Amino acid sequence: MTYDIKGKTAIVTGSARGIGKCICSDLLKKGANVVVSDTAEDVGNETTAEFQKEFGESRVVFIRCNVTKEEDLQNLYSKAIATFGYVDIVVNNAGILNEENWKLMMEINVTGLIRSCQLALDNMSTKNKGKGGVVVNLASVAGLMAGEGSKVYHASKHAVYGYTRSQYLTQGTDNVRFNCVCPFLVDTALAQDWDNSNRTFLTSDLIEKLKAHMLKTEDIAEAVIFLIEDESNAGKAYLVTPFQKWDYYEQPSVLPF
Ligand SMILES: NC(=O)C1=CN([C@@H]2O[C@H](COP(=O)(O)OP(=O)(O)OC[C@H]3O[C@@H](n4cnc5c(N)ncnc54)[C@H](O)[C@@H]3O)[C@@H](O)[C@H]2O)C=CC1
Numbered sequence: 001m002t003y004d005i006k007g008k009t010a011i012v013t014g015s016a017r018g019i020g021k022c023i024c025s026d027l028l029k030k031g032a033n034v035v036v037s038d039t040a041e042d043v044g045n046e047t048t049a050e051f052q053k054e055f056g057e058s059r060v061v062f063i064r065c066n067v068t069k070e071e072d073l074q075n076l077y078s079k080a081i082a083t084f085g086y087v088d089i090v091v092n093n094a095g096i097l098n099e100e101n102w103k104l105m106m107e108i109n110v111t112g113l114i115r116s117c118q119l120a121l122d123n124m125s126t127k128n129k130g131k132g133g134v135v136v137n138l139a140s141v142a143g144l145m146a147g148e149g150s151k152v153y154h155a156s157k158h159a160v161y162g163y164t165r166s167q168y169l170t171q172g173t174d175n176v177r178f179n180c181v182c183p184f185l186v187d188t189a190l191a192q193d194w195d196n197s198n199r200t201f202l203t204s205d206l207i208e209k210l211k212a213h214m215l216k217t218e219d220i221a222e223a224v225i226f227l228i229e230d231e232s233n234a235g236k237a238y239l240v241t242p243f244q245k246w247d248y249y250e251q252p253s254v255l256p257f
């Protein structure tokens with residue numbers, strides 16, 4: 001079954017640049033109204049102005065939001081609803097890779113994302129008189145594998161994966177569908193700025209080989225649109241790598257039934 005994006009309203013966190021920006025662009029092309037949201041106000045306003053020029057002023061707004069701040073997140077949802085009437089789609093994309101400031105990384109990648117999901121449920125769940133909706137979370141292949149130099153980043157993405165899958169168990173009563181996307185390396189500032197020196201497992205030769213296979217932001221936007229439209233695979237992670245056909249990641253059950 002295919003979910004129709006046209007005429008829906010979407011919030012994308014951390015969308016001033018990079019993957020989030022590209023997701024906004026594809027949502028606009030599909031006919032959604034879009035809330036661009038980020039801590040970076042200048043870049044966010046530039047991105048929004050660019051989109052308004054291309055897609056019409058009334059279809060895009062910028063709302064500043066630091067996902068680590070409760071009041072910012074509440075303001076994001078209430079302003080989005082005040083502007084467009086309802087929120088149907090949320091893409092929790094904001095994320096950093098910073099092992100030195102690992103507590104902040106956990107606040108952004110995990111706590112902020114979970115709080116946004118809770119607000120999405122507060123506003124969209126049919127249990128709360130909402131109309132239902134779709135949430136796509138940005139995990140990573142780092143959420144499915146070990147990492148030598150970025151152990152906390154990997155832990156944060158495992159958390160996104162586990163939280164997203166767990167939402168499936170209550171989807172029947174909330175009518176809010178959760179999925180996450182698990183991309184391999186994508187050519188953005190986050191990946192370019194990563195310090196990958198002093199590795200034993202990932203030698204510099206191997207890193208160069210992997211870097212030659214970076215995905216493009218357009219690939220991840222395409223995968224996110226696919227997940228929003230696919231109503232039949234709630235709760236699943238979607239693996240996007242340049243090495244195999246993109247597909248849902250099937251995790252074996254540990255229960256005996
Ligand atoms: N680039 C890559 O190789 C991969 C990235 N990802 C994930 O994709 C997501 C987007 O990453 P990229 O576009 O690559 O990074 P990016 O660094 O290009 O963009 C991230 C955006 O998030 C914003 N941001 C940072 N802290 C924030 C906060 N506290 N509140 C709101 N916004 C905040 C930044 O200002 C920036 O605009 C992240 O969750 C990342 O972990 C997943 C797999 C691979």
Ligand SMILES: CCCCC/C=C\C=C\C(=O)C/C=C\C/C=C\CCCC(=O)O
Pocket residue numbers: 097139140141142146147148149150151183184185186190191192194196202206207210211
């Ligand atoms: C090959 C260079 C890896 C650079 C990693 C930069 C950004 C990664 C973002 C992700 O979300 C993960 C994407 C791909 C993971 C590939 C290798 C991870 C190994 C990490 C480690 O050992 O520290």
